Amino acid sequence: MMSRRKFLLLTGAAAAGAFLTPQISAKTQFIESPEEVEAKRRWAMAVDVEKCTECMRELIAKTGNPEVKPPCVVACDKENNVPEFEDKRIDPQWMRIAKLELDKPEVNPKEFYIPLLCNHCENPPCVQVCLTKASFKRPDGIVEIDMHRCIGCRYCMIACPYGARSFNFRNPREGLKEVNPNVQMRTEGVVEKCTFCVHRIDEAVAKGEEPIPACVEACHKYGKGALVFGNIKDPNSEISKILRENIVVQLRANLGTDPHVFYTKLGGE
Amino acid sequence: MAVEFKKIEGDSVQYFALVIVLAVVTALGFYAYVLDHQLGGLNGLSNRVPWGIVNAGIPYFIGLSAGSLIVSALAGVFNIKKYKVFSRIAAYMAAAWIIAAILSIALDIGKFYHFMNAVRYFNPTSIFSWNAFLYSSYFVICSVYLLVQFEEMERATRFMAGLAVFWAVLVHSGTGAIYSFVYSRELYHSALTPPMFIVCAITSGLGLLLANLYFTFRFTKRELDPKLIRGLALIFAGLMMVLGYFLAVEGLEKGYIPALHEAVQFVFLTPTSGVFWSFWLLVIFGIAIPVIIVLNPKTGYDLRWISLAGIMHAALVFAERFYLIVPGQVFPEEYLPGYKIESLHTLEGYIVTYTPTIIEWLQIIGLIAMVYLVYVIGVKVFALIPERAVEEVVEE
Numbered sequence: 175m176m177s178r179r180k181f182l183l184l185t186g187a188a189a190a191g192a193f194l195t196p197q198i199s200a201k202t203q204f205i206e207s208p209e210e211v212e213a214k215r216r217w218a219m220a221v222d223v224e225k226c227t228e229c230m231r232e233l234i235a236k237t238g239n240p241e242v243k244p245p246c247v248v249a250c251d252k253e254n255n256v257p258e259f260e261d262k263r264i265d266p267q268w269m270r271i272a273k274l275e276l277d278k279p280e281v282n283p284k285e286f287y288i289p290l291l292c293n294h295c296e297n298p299p300c301v302q303v304c305l306t307k308a309s310f311k312r313p314d315g316i317v318e319i320d321m322h323r324c325i326g327c328r329y330c331m332i333a334c335p336y337g338a339r340s341f342n343f344r345n346p347r348e349g350l351k352e353v354n355p356n357v358q359m360r361t362e363g364v365v366e367k368c369t370f371c372v373h374r375i376d377e378a379v380a381k382g383e384e385p386i387p388a389c390v391e392a393c394h395k396y397g398k399g400a401l402v403f404g405n406i407k408d409p410n411s412e413i414s415k416i417l418r419e420n421i422v423v424q425l426r427a428n429l430g431t432d433p434h435v436f437y438t439k440l441g442g443e
Numbered sequence: 444m445a446v447e448f449k450k451i452e453g454d455s456v457q458y459f460a461l462v463i464v465l466a467v468v469t470a471l472g473f474y475a476y477v478l479d480h481q482l483g484g485l486n487g488l489s490n491r492v493p494w495g496i497v498n499a500g501i502p503y504f505i506g507l508s509a510g511s512l513i514v515s516a517l518a519g520v521f522n523i524k525k526y527k528v529f530s531r532i533a534a535y536m537a538a539a540w541i542i543a544a545i546l547s548i549a550l551d552i553g554k555f556y557h558f559m560n561a562v563r564y565f566n567p568t569s570i571f572s573w574n575a576f577l578y579s580s581y582f583v584i585c586s587v588y589l590l591v592q593f594e595e596m597e598r599a600t601r602f603m604a605g606l607a608v609f610w611a612v613l614v615h616s617g618t619g620a621i622y623s624f625v626y627s628r629e630l631y632h633s634a635l636t637p638p639m640f641i642v643c644a645i646t647s648g649l650g651l652l653l654a655n656l657y658f659t660f661r662f663t664k665r666e667l668d669p670k671l672i673r674g675l676a677l678i679f680a681g682l683m684m685v686l687g688y689f690l691a692v693e694g695l696e697k698g699y700i701p702a703l704h705e706a707v708q709f710v711f712l713t714p715t716s717g718v719f720w721s722f723w724l725l726v727i728f729g730i731a732i733p734v735i736i737v738l739n740p741k742t743g744y745d746l747r748w749i750s751l752a753g754i755m756h757a758a759l760v761f762a763e764r765f766y767l768i769v770p771g772q773v774f775p776e777e778y779l780p781g782y783k784i785e786s787l788h789t790l791e792g793y794i795v796t797y798t799p800t801i802i803e804w805l806q807i808i809g810l811i812a813m814v815y816l817v818y819v820i821g822v823k824v825f826a827l828i829p830e831r832a833v834e835e836v837v838e839e
Contacts, residue, residue, distance in 0.1 A: 241787045262790055263489030270788035277781055290778070290786065299627055305572045306557075306564040325560050326553020328493040329571055332771075335627035336778060337791045340490050341553065344483050362483070363553030425778045429626060 205380075211313040215379075217370055218315070218406045218434040219390070220416045223274075223288055225400035225439075229393075230271060230287035244271060246289060246401065249392030253371060254357050257349025265349075266340030268292070268368040269389055286440070289389070289401070292317060292338040292368035293425065293433030300330035300339065309365075315434060316370050324364040331365060335426045336433070339367045370403070406434075446528050447830045451663050453823035465816040472809010475802045476550050485802040491795040492772040499764035500547035500807050502618045503647075504814075505578070506640065506760065508540030509611040510648015512585065513641075514675070516611070519604030525671060528832040531592050532659075533652060534607070535827050538585040539817040543810040545578055550806050570620045577614045584610050593825070615644050622767055629703055630710065630771035639689040646682045647760035649675060650733070650753030655818075657750040659828055668833035669746055676749045680737035683756060687730045690722075706774045709794065710766075717798065718770045721762040729759025761807075769797055 206214070233242050243251070250256060250269040259265040274286040298317045300309045308323035309330050331339045345362040353359065356373055360366050371387035378385035386403060393401040404413035416422075420438040427433070479485045488495050515533030518526035549558055562579070566572040588603040616637040623636030653675060660667035698707045713719050733752035742748035775792050778784050785792035821827055 243788065247788065261484075262788075263491070263795070264484070265789070266490070267789050270786050270791070272778075272784045272786045272792065274779065275783045275785075277783055288784075290791070302568045303571065303625075304566055305569050305575065306560040307566045308560075308564075323557065323560050323564065324554065325557040327548075327551070327561075327571065328553070329569070329621070331490070331493045332625055332631075333627055335776065337491070337776075337789070341488075341493050343488070343490075361554075363480075363555075365553075423779070426627075426776075426780075428780075 208313040214407055215314040215405050216407045216434070217294065217375065217385075218404065218413055218417075218436065219291075219370070219387075220402045220413050220422070220436045220438055221289060222398075222400040222402075223286055223437055223440045225398040226271075226289060227285075227287045229398040229400060245392040245396035246389035247271060249388040250291075250368070252352075253354055253388035254369070255346060255350055255354055255359060256366075257344075257346040258351075259344065259349045264341075264343040266342060266346070266366060268338075268340070268366070282441075284441075288437060290336065290338070291389075291435060292370070293336055293431070293435045294370060295434065296432035297430060299333040299335065299429075299431060303329045303333040305329065312372075314375075316372050316375070317367075318369055318372060319365060319367065321358065321360055321364050321366075326363040326365065328365060335429055335431060339365050341365050448531060448826040448828065449830050450824070450826050451822045451828070457662075458819070458823075462816065462819055465812045465819060468812035469809050469816055472806050472812065475805035475809065479802050479806070480555075485800060487798045487800050487803065489790070489795060489797070491775075491790050491793075492769065492797040494551075494768050494772060495797060496761075496765065496799040496803050497547060497551045497806050499761065499768050500810060501544055501551065502622070502640065502767070503761050503764045504540050504544035504547055504810065505615055505618050506644035506764075507648050507651060507757070508537045508544060508581075508585075508644075509615040509641075510644035510646065511540070511652045512537035512611045512648070513608055513645055514649050514652070514678070516588070516604040516607045519601055520608060522601075526675070528671070528829040529652070529656065530604075531589065531825075531827045532655070532822075534585055534589040534592065535821055535825070536652065536655070536814070536818060537607075537611070538582060538589065539814045539821070541578060541582045541585065542817070543814050545582075546810055546813075547807075550810075570617060570624060574614070574617045574621060577610070577617050581610050581614045611644075612641060615640050625771070628771040628776060630697070630706055630774060631767075633693055635689055635693050636767070639686065639693070642682055642686045642689060643760055643763060646679060646686055647757045649679045649682075650755075651757040653679065653753040654750035654757075656832075657746045659822065660832065663822075663828070665828070666831035666833060667746065669744055671832055672746055672749060673744060676737045676743065676752075679753065679756075680734050683730050683734050687726065687734075690726070702777075702780075706770075709774055710770045716773070716794075716796070718766060718773060721765040721769070725759045725762040725766065729756050729762060773797055 229244060233244055234240055247269050251258065254268055256266055256268050269289055269291045271287055272290050274288055276282045294315055294317050296315070298309070298311055301311050301317060305327060306323045306325060308320045309317065310320065311317050326341070328341055331341060342360055342362050342364055346360050374387060375385040390401040390403045393399060402413050402416055404411040406414050406417065408414060416438060417436060422436040422438050423440055424433045424436060486495060511533040515526065515530040519530055549555060552558060561575045584603070584607050588607045591599040591603050619637035619640035622631055623633050625631040653672060656667060656672070694711060697703050709716065710718050711722060733756045736748050736752040737743045773795055775794065783792070
């Protein structure tokens, strides 16, 4: 018969073991303090809808495929190890293109194309609801997911107003032809999304260069240059100029999330 | 004469057969989970509908837990002696259902071995994070409440009864808030959900408790006074009508907003979707018919009919959870108001169907079987049910 003391000790030890199981936690290391970073950098993207639409129209006409993946999406998939599954219901997609049409086609029947990606909101609902703080916002505005903390409850997917998040119903490796070793690999059962190519940003900042995410790079190389990425805390950056000189639209701005993907030239000015 | 609680004999063939059947169904449920996670692709979920019926199990089980507890403990708080006969079984069931709810979370999440992260890390802005604390403490409160009842500590019992009611309301409002505070989806967002959860909890918890009592007393050949049940049945019917009222107000308010006309049309008037059926089946078989059964003098005094009403309602409250969780995901949101958006590479902008698969149903049914397994064993091991439950017990 087990003594009461022994029983309590064992229960205590079991509880402690459950709580304190060693788990690796990804912590973002900055050379500067969070306040310094916050004062200096806030990453954002601007989308020229006119150019994006032009690129997509040409591409669809050329390939005859209305669901063709443009260079930006292809580059994103490749760079970030975003798997390709045939079943659209479970296929993760960090960046995707959407067809946009006025609800009153008799007034304007034209179709436009815009890219959709994580908006890296100033007030991200996903971070707000995350149980474990696995989703977090860095001082430079990038919203990231700590894959070691994520329990896969998918509350963030429900909370995200922009459908930016995908759940790994299957192991992503099964849907990859090759793996980019520079980007963290995910497993089955966690949520993933666009990171603004955070690995590229950190590398560029450390070297004192201008960072450029894979989609933006591809857009300029093979597309029409519709995407511009940069630091809006720097008044001389290209993106700051664009935001100053255009009417910009944020998706679902009424929610107060303050998304940081800005759409310009909607309707082709 | 005080109420005498007594263990059941539990040595008949039927008893052991019931235990075995429940154990097998429970095991099947967990096996379904293993299959679901090892093989993948066996559930009906998608990136557009990431929360399905296993997730719906969380608020459903918590509701059943909170409901049965609120009723019995309220009797303790206000010292309504005649309902004391049910106080132990209600507290015991409350503890069992909350375990089912926590297991439902464990089965639903994608990374089971990260489960303890939910307790280790706390995010004060996450309602779910608060609930992780509330659920575990609620289980402890239920257990202590049951313990002081076993020890017949009068004052402690009354105190714990009060605390348990307060905690049950907190826990269940919190659960309602997980869903209804989601402001990114119009069909989720409603301040009425938490109070509706409380009402729904009481009706479903009470409904199942009534059926539970009837069958337990019948199979153990103990005496159950229909007059005692009648009082509870009337509360049950009254609150079902309140639930109907809440649903009507909420639906009409959504329907009044022009921006939501299409969504409301889809939810309430499109019979090709499961969402439509979850709502109307709930209204007809989960509210209207049970209310009629209880209020009709021909059936309302018959324990068998009342049990039927209780089971019907409790079962269809699961449809209510479906109606709460699924439509907001199935119906697409407008990213840019005034514009129709259709994604080329995902299913955003489209109505995405969600049909729960047998694998998902088995997990829910397995958890229900587990609770009843715990109950059936409980009445044998602990003195949970009274020898006789009649009104005159009170007057002593």
